[in-house]
Amino acid sequence: MKIAVIGAGAIGGLVGARLALAGQTVTFVVRGANLQAIRAHGIRLVETDGTERVAAQVQATDDYDAAGVQDVVVLAVKAHQVGDVAARVGKLFGPDTVVVTMQNGIPFWYFHRHGGEYEGRSVHSVDPGGDLARLIPPERVLGCVVYPAAELLAPGVIRHIEGNRFPLGELDGSTSERIVRVTAAFEAAGFKSPILDDIRAEIWLKLWGNLSFNPISALAHSTLVDICQHPLARDLAADMMREAESVAARLGISFRVSLERRIAGAEKIGKHKTSMLQDVEAGRGPEIDALVGSVIELARMTGTPTPHIDSAYALVKLLEQTMVEARGGVRLQKAVTA
Template identity: 50%
Template structure:
């Protein structure tokens, strides 16, 4: 089984290191100083007080790696469309694309059924680049839970979590999903195959669509924005709007809004990924987390006044910073 991780930064590097440790045939696509360090010295993983270095096949050019059985995409959502053409040498007739990307996935309405079956989302797949370039039939969904950080070129520090939930768009337990699950499990990762992966997508998105932009606008950490009465109420209203949209599409939430916010507050003084990107001068991941939910609101005819307001503010914040177009 040949596995390529496309976008081997923090999460992709963590997964790649675990697969390499287990002896899997894994290759990594990365760039810049991080790539150069992996090519020269190997990929170092710091986990649980241990530091291990693995020799990995890392390249900036997918053509060097050949056709893969699985291509696991761990880029930020806004970076994927521009990379579709680059990924073509990795894909053969049986290649599975594993979409480990945050937010509303571009393939959301593939095999969902109902009146919106096959609908394409312009906010996350402008010009249908992924739909046409990958093909939705290749996709295996993935919800990424671990937290990791690239602390220096070629060095990834695992912070917490080891679950990568997998799921077919139609909810079946396919052979390709089970095979990948076994490979990830052999690498010491948790990889359950879920019949209702969209439920998990929404539970994670529920927090990302509210906490991320509020933190970027206020520079508050999770514990602060979830306990301040004003920002907690803004987050709650955004989440309730999103919940109406999701439930209209058949999603079931296992927890209520208050418990979800309390859980985020309990994480402590954590800076969300969007705040980290803003402070580091990296492009902000706004569309997959927020614009796409607004688009879903329009499709389902469910008003999103609070989401609309926060989206307008964070989009302008990103433009002023030169980190969103």
């Protein structure tokens, strides 16, 4: 298949490299240093055991017209960056092109093909005005939940830290020919990509931890294990998760694991900086609206109180404003002692 990967950060780079190494025709749609590095050297993947592999045959471009029509488009930019590329993604579409969305948090398509009283509603936190759903029609979308951890070591160089699961799902829960094809491609690339009949429930399971651990981590500059082993921080995360569980329940979602098991899973990951903490340290805009703001929007929609989530959201939004005004990030430094 012809597969375009939009974005060559940690996850996009991992997915694109693996798919290319498995024999798919992969084009990265990227810019800047990543574009130059991939054009010159391909994309290098450092696996969890230290083995290095180079996908040398990939293409890289910043021109959507030059990339041409694709069978699959993997949208691997962060949620708040989708708007920057949405107007051009259509240039990659043919009659049957499928879009695999890999954003954390509540996706722009959440209520499309959802059924019930909220069918077709926009989630304004992630799609103000409904532009994303217009430019990237939900009929083309396969939902995807990203579980692997990876990092961008240098332009065009990805290190896979752990995990291989990329569950996929049609928005209406069906098992279509196209999802079978995409799943087969992912599994041939070494990923575990089960087809789920309720992709939204899986999105909530991933989001359950992200909406608590990410903002706490960004505000306290602490890793997952630090949060889970600090009694007050652990209690705060649990309170936020209980509020989110109430919101999800009012939307017909139930969780297949317990709250304590979800926290234990985060603790097991160890000294891992969340993506939001990494963004704050690097001076990038934190992914706060997709991970937290969207949950607050759904809470208001369903009449669910979320005081702990609201507080964390307010503090991260203030931090985001401070970073914009200072044009910088926030990072701990060793104290200088006399």
